[in-house]
Each structure stands twice: as C-alpha cells, then as structure tokens.
Amino acid sequence: MNFQFCLMSDTKPVSPIFFKDLKFFHIKELEMSKTLYSCIMELTYSLYQYKDIYNKLLTTDIDFEKYRTDYANNSSKLNSNNSYIFSNMNLGLNYHYKMFLILSKCVLDKLIPLFNYRFNSHLDGFHKKGASLINYLKKNMKENEFAEKVQLSIDEWLGDLIDLRDRYVHHSELDSDFIFYNNNKSSELPLLKDFAQPTIQVGKFSMDTLKYMEDIYDKLAHFVNDVLIFSKYNIYNIPPIVSKCKCGFKFGKLENDKTKLCIEKSFSIEVDNINLKLGHLTCPICNAKYSTDLNFWERFYPILKSHLNK
Numbered sequence: 312m313n314f315q316f317c318l319m320s321d322t323k324p325v326s327p328i329f330f331k332d333l334k335f336f337h338i339k340e341l342e343m344s345k346t347l348y349s350c351i352m353e354l355t356y357s358l359y360q361y362k363d364i365y366n367k368l369l370t371t372d373i374d375f376e377k378y379r380t381d382y383a384n385n386s387s388k389l390n391s392n393n394s395y396i397f398s399n400m401n402l403g404l405n406y407h408y409k410m411f412l413i414l415s416k417c418v419l420d421k422l423i424p425l426f427n428y429r430f431n432s433h434l435d436g437f438h439k440k441g442a443s444l445i446n447y448l449k450k451n452m453k454e455n456e457f458a459e460k461v462q463l464s465i466d467e468w469l470g471d472l473i474d475l476r477d478r479y480v481h482h483s484e485l486d487s488d489f490i491f492y493n494n495n496k497s498s499e500l501p502l503l504k505d506f507a508q509p510t511i512q513v514g515k516f517s518m519d520t521l522k523y524m525e526d527i528y529d530k531l532a533h534f535v536n537d538v539l540i541f542s543k544y545n546i547y548n549i550p551p552i553v554s555k556c557k558c559g560f561k562f563g564k565l566e567n568d569k570t571k572l573c574i575e576k577s578f579s580i581e582v583d584n585i586n587l588k589l590g591h592l593t594c595p596i597c598n599a600k601y602s603t604d605l606n607f608w609e610r611f612y613p614i615l616k617s618h619l620n621k
C-alpha cells in the first residue's frame with residue numbers, strides 16, 4: 312500500500328519535494344503521513360491565499376481608494392508640523408501570515424510522530440525548539456551528522472520561525488502591514504504600491520513578509536524530506552516487530568529456545584502488501600493497530616503461509 316497524493320481542488324499542487332522518494336507502507340504510517348500531508352496542504356493554502364490577496368491589493372484595492380479620498384478631504388485638519396505614519400492593515404494578509412506561522416509549527420509537530428514510529432523515541436512533537444530531537448539523536452545515534460544538520464537548521468531559520476509563532480500565539484503583537492511615512496504632509500496619499508511593503512522583524516533583521524514566507528516554505532519542505540529519509544522511509548526498511556501492545560497485551564511469547572511462539576488469546580493479522588510481506592495486527596483488548604512483518608508469523612505458523620500464498 313503506497314502513499315497516494317491527493318490534490319485539493321481549491322489550491323495549487325504542493326511542491327513535489329515533500330515526500331519525494333518516500334514510501335509509507337503501514338496502516339499507522341499512512342494515517343500519520345496523511346495527517347502531515349493535510350497540514351502541509353493547509354500551509355500551502357495559506358501561502359497562496361496570502362500571495363493572491365497581496366497581488367489583488369496592489370492592483371485593485373477599492374477600499375484603499377476610499378481611504379485616499381477621505382484623506383484628501385481631511386488633510387487640511389492635520390497639523391503640518393507633525394509627520395504621520397499611515398499603516399494599511401489588511402485582515403486577509405495578517406490572517407494568512409499568522410496561519411502560516413502556526414501551521415509551520417504544526418507541520419513540525421506532525422512530522423515527529425513519523426520519526427518516533429521508526430525509532431520508538433518517545434518524542435511526540437517538535438518540543439523545546441527542537442532541543443528534544445537533538446538530545447535524542449545525540450544520545451541514541453552513533454553518527455551525529457544528522458544531529459548537526461538539524462542543529463544548523465534550528466540556528467539558521469527554525470529557531471526564529473518558532474519565536475515568531477510564539478510571539479503571535481503568546482503575545483499577539485505581530486502584524487505585517489503596508490506602512491507609509493508622510494513626512495512632507497502632502498495632501499494626497501500615494502498609491503498602495505508606493506507604501507513600504509509588509510515587513511517583519513526576524514531575529515535581528517527586517518524582512519519582506521512574502522519573501523520570508525516563500526523562503527521558509529522551501530526550507531521546511533527540505534527539512535521534512537530530510538527527516539523522513541533519515542527515518543528510513545524507503546522500501547528497504549521494515550519497522551521492528553511489536554510483541555506487546557501499549558495496553559499490556561502480549562501478542563506472543565517466545566519459548567526459551569526460540570523455536571516456538573505461545574499465544575494466549577487470538578487476534579487478527581491482516582495483509583497490507585503480500586509482495587512485501589507487510590501486514591498489521593489488531594490488539595483484541597484495545598483495538599490498537601501495529602504494522603508487522605508477515606515473515607515473522609509465517610515462521611511459527613506455517614499454516615498462515617499457505618493461506619497467504621493462495
């Protein structure tokens with residue numbers, strides 16, 4: 312059972328770098344990869360909506376025309392000794408920009424369960440700005456090259472991204488507006504395209520909001536792909552055999568000489584892909600599902616083999 316791409320009708324297809332060369336075989340992986348994929352599509356949607364509103368604003372902003380007329384009619388009342396700052400806050404732009412930040416963090420949080428599935432790391436999200444992932448990699452992996460790669464991403468862009476998202480979620484003081492500084496007290500405002508474009512403060516730098524979003528989207532795509540490839544989502548890798556359910560139920564107990572497997576209660580084994588000998592078990596107590604290597608069960612139950620090869 313390979314992962315199928317589903318394209319949403321109201322948005323453009325996502326960049327193919329997500330899930331490039333990856334295979335999701337098992338029921339649980341499919342569920343998790345679909346959750347991750349739909350989150351990526353929502354992120355894509357936010358970026359496209361932002362771009363769409365942005366382009367329309369610069370070409371046909373009727374509301375802004377009204378604003379300009381109002382300003383021209385009332386500019387004589389302004390104190391000519393002062394200079395003024397005009398900010399055009401667009402709800403649509405701010406909404407999609409903030410959703411983009413929130414969804415970027417969601418993508419990271421939905422990526423980690425797939426990593427966890429292959430490594431049994433007990434990580435359930437991208438916590439502490441990735442420090443928990445780094446700690447796990449450094450403690451449990453022989454080669455630390457990947458930990459260094461993740462650390463580099465955190466230092467270069469991921470840390471700032473999570474800071475921005477936190478600033479919005481916890482403090483709500485994050486806007487990205489068109490700004491115009493009227494120093495010459497002209498009686499007419501220029502066109503919206505003459506305003507300073509929406510910018511945001513990222514770390515020490517001020518950046519164009521749209522360029523920042525496009526850059527992050529691209530980096531996030533590569534990051535997701537790298538983590539999944541590192542987690543060995545390829546056809547050559549089968550996850551370890553689960554012998555015990557999280558509820559405590561034991562699917563089987565090997566005799567000391569490892570020639571016989573004892574089963575206390577019956578449970579079902581379903582086939583996912585007969586050619587790759589992949590299937591899944593269902594716990595009879597709590598209904599949890601686990602991927603399994605069918606070769607393992609055939610070894611102890613030859614009758615299963617004759618059933619499967621029919």
Ligand SMILES: [Zn+2]
Nearest residue numbers: 556558594597
């Ligand atoms: Zn169970």
